[in-house]
Amino acid sequence: MKLTLKIWRQPNPATAGAMHTYELDGVSEDMSFLEMLDVLNEKLNTSGEEPIAFDSDCREGICGMCGLMINGQAHGPEVTTTCQLHMRSFKDGDEITIEPWRADSFPVLKDLCVDRSALDRMVQAGGYISANTGSAPDAHAAPVEKKKADRAFDVATCISCGACVAACPNGSASLFLGAKITHLGELPQGQPERYSRVVGMVGQHDHDGFGGCTNIGECAAACPKEIPLDVISQLNKDLRTAMVKGR
Amino acid sequence: MAGSTLHEGLAPLNVASEQKSDDAHGYYVLGDKLVDAKAPTGPIKDRWTTRKFENRLVNPANRRKLDIIMVGTGLAGGAAAATLGEAGYNVKSFCYQDSPRRAHSIAAQGGINAAKNYKEDGDSTFRLFYDTVKGGDYRSRESNVYRLAEVSANIIDQCVAQGVPFAREYGGLLDNRSFGGVQVSRTFYARGQTGQQLLIGAYQAMERQVAAGTVKQYTRHEMLELIVVDGRARGIIARDMVTGEIETHLADVVVLATGGYGNVFYLSTNAMGSNVTATWRAHRKGAYMANPCYTQIHPTCIPVSGDFQSKLTLMSESLRNDGRIWVPKNREDCDKDPRDIPEEDRDYYLERIYPSFGNLVPRDIASRQAKNVCDEGRGVGPVVGDFRRGVYLDFADAIARMGRQAVETKYGNLFDMYARITGEDPYEVPMRIYPAVHYVMGGLWVDYDLQSNITGLYVTGEANFSDHGANRLGASALMQGLADGYFVLPNTIRDYLADGPFPKVAEDHPEVVAARESVEARINTFMSMNGTRSADSYHKELGNIMWEYCGMERTEEGLRKAIDMIRELKADFWSNLRVLGTADGINQSLEKAGRVADFIELGELMCVDALNRRESCGGHFRGESQTEDGEALRHDDEFAYVAAWEWGGEDGQPVLHKEDLIYTAIEMKQRSYK
């Protein structure tokens, strides 16, 4: 198929960017979206134009490195990561707009690459269970109810891609935060730090300029791992309890 | 352990091998034999305890004066950074992704082994040890493997304490499954995302240390050179991939946990950025590269669909428990709808050749037989290159037997992934699979303490060669990464650090300046060559050569041809490469150029290593070494050694140092799956 691609190009954080238009012919529907961009880049290199910078690593939907706004949708039209989106979701003659994640907390570094280090900083602010190596009791010392273990797993599948932030009109990272709070909060091991964790993480979230949650739900719709919206209720509940407890 | 006797480990059970053939004559120089100076002796079950006791301690007050460079944030690097940070050392952690949590360990699906014997099915440290040595086709070091089995149980405890959500049973206890053909259930898992959950555990522990100030993380940083001063590893040169700045980082000790080099084949299940640069640069500085030709090719990956293909996706091996593998008996049927091919015209070749193991033969055998039937022209799916690269993995019988619902519960997420990538519905049409490069057993040589032959350079995880011999059992790489990271390295590195802090090295020390200048010169060469071809196009070409001649089956003739082809490719690369843009910011073509340059050199060494080893063992099948019915034939009398290669200089030949493999706890036996 033949496509018209409108792609954001920006040489560096300090220089303003703009959309550029490229025509690409011979796209196969078996290509992944990123392979389509590889083909374009190979063409650009041959013609003497610098290839487009975009992030990816595992290309199998698990590392969270990729992420593009495709026709205004985070990760494009399907519920999956950008790297797992295939060209059979498009058709001959389509015009596709490709932009980086847009959020104040994710500054653009170059072309389609953004800086998501704020997500690591939230984890540093409490997104862990303190258990020094070597200090652990036998794994069977504390059984975990299967329902809770499954719920913890379901929300622990967040890949930290940042699509929820990019999709949110407020640029909130509440879905990401809620996923972590719920993952650790469901488990017995996570109880001792449960309330200090939520206070620390939310504090960092606000400090890094992520917006507040107004229950729009775009985040959950964009999430490639289908993290459910109710983790945000859990987040708010834990935060209220923490406030009451004065932590 | 049928037919095997337990040995305590007090006396050698084999003699050193003596190589008679010399296929690689003219391509290498024979060096001195290599002996692991740290190899412990005594009863095998006491060796690690003894070593831990012998290793000196570092006074807590001194730890914060000791600087550790940790390159890599996968299971091996992330776990070690966290643990060493908790102990109070100063750790600088590097990764090329934008977050430590994206290291490729994240992609591991199946699970992690541990000798917990929670199922009371007769598992033990010794059995896990035995299975791992046997699985590795008797080409690994027994002391290392025993230690791995020994610490495996602690890993699970540690991960659970961190909140890793392993699969559980209704009673709330941990669930296990059997994996990779072993007879006990010792594999712990978190649905199909075990690697992800383990890595998040290590990552969170590491981020906690970042907050505590013991670990400083450098993301989007690529190590491009090792700094060696007075015979000791003292630092690295790294490029800030965002600003392009070339940075010097100095420390008391350097650890490489940079993962595997499977991407030398271009197409593999590794991540796009997986590279050999860190270990190859260390190799060029004197570190030995051990058994580089030992590669694992996984039988169940989604086949290549066209020239544009950038990577391959693995599908869990568990599919072979219920799916049946076949190809048409007749070539004419290869482009038919498989559902229209009657039973009598199908060849269930694994069930035919290996009636007792059938579709569950080990990875190397399943892969090689798939290649054989495709080479015969009986492959299925699209023609890529000049033939069809695929075989059917058919669930029709399983669906009839168990019902669609049961198949969906068991394999639903894999079927969905397959459907997303191929656009075909595996409930209706048989899946197509083909082998793909997945893991490398080769890597930098290390002693029992995980220290390379360069003093002060430690290597952990997939980046070293130590534990898996010529073939790795499923679910044992995650075990090794975390064993190295949480338990082994932190205990061995302290013996080295007990002599520190070492005298400070100045940034203008001649060795430091030289390392930095060589990195800058290389980047300038890439940027100014102005040829016509992209680094990616060279990478693809290299991958084709490696896959064809140094892939599932290697022959003397093919390997010689490959070496010539790689040398030509190298010359062309260094005269005709084109890298556009600038070096003072993000430049993915520049990053790629450096990686491909190193892969090309590695590729040649892999071929030389494969050429020298005129035996078939594990993942290395030499056409000249097979039984009458085409099975792998090992030669313990000639090749029971680790091949540790020393860099021979830009125009010189690599130097081969052999480390004899002497077993004291297990007797070597030929594998048989018929």
Ligand SMILES: Cc1cc2nc3c(=O)[nH]c(=O)nc-3n(C[C@H](O)[C@H](O)[C@H](O)COP(=O)(O)OP(=O)(O)OC[C@H]3O[C@@H](n4cnc5c(N)ncnc54)[C@H](O)[C@@H]3O)c2cc1C
């Ligand atoms: C698809 C897939 C599935 C797998 N499934 C299983 C399984 O079920 N069970 C099992 O046991 N094993 C499995 N394996 C194998 C296992 O996942 C790996 O061997 C293991 O995770 C490697 O861990 P590591 O820490 O050594 O390296 P990695 O996790 O690969 O980490 C490498 C680190 O080094 C950094 N790095 C690399 N080069 C540089 C450089 N030049 N400069 C700076 N940083 C650098 C990277 O940024 C990264 O942080 C699987 C592998 C794959 C590919």
Ligand code: SF4
């Ligand atoms: S919650 Fe979903 S969208 Fe947000 S970072 Fe996690 S996986 Fe990505």
Ligand code: FES
């Ligand atoms: S590249 Fe890893 S999730 Fe897309």
